Amino acid sequence: METNNNTVNKVTVNIYNEEYVVRGNENPEYMQMLGAYVDRRMRMIAQRNHNLSTNKVAVLTALNLADELNKLQEDYDQLIKKLEEEKKK
Structure with missing residues (x-):
């Protein structure tokens, strides 16, 4: 969550x-x-798994978000590779 802005908010x-x-x-x-996004995701997981502790809901949410991030990174890497291949043509 860092930018070049030196102001700490x-x-x-x-959550x-x-x-x-x-x-x-x-x-x-x-x-x-x-x-708010993390809160929504935790609540979605908790609704599907009523018996989970808060810690388990948090870990499952983290795993879901890590999965999303990883898939987005793979898509991004593939797009960059395609763009680089197009530049070479």
Whole structure:
């Protein structure tokens, strides 16, 4: 969550009924949006798995987000490779 901005912002976000103070160089609205996104994802997983502890919901959410990130990175890498191949033609 870092940019070239040297201003450190402090935002309180509510994730899965817990408050967290987040500090970062990003604008407060962006940090709030990230917190809300994590909260939504945790609630979606908890709805499908009613008996999970908060820790397990958090870990499953992290795994789901890591999976999404990895797939996006693979797609990005493939696109960059295709663009580089097109440049060579």
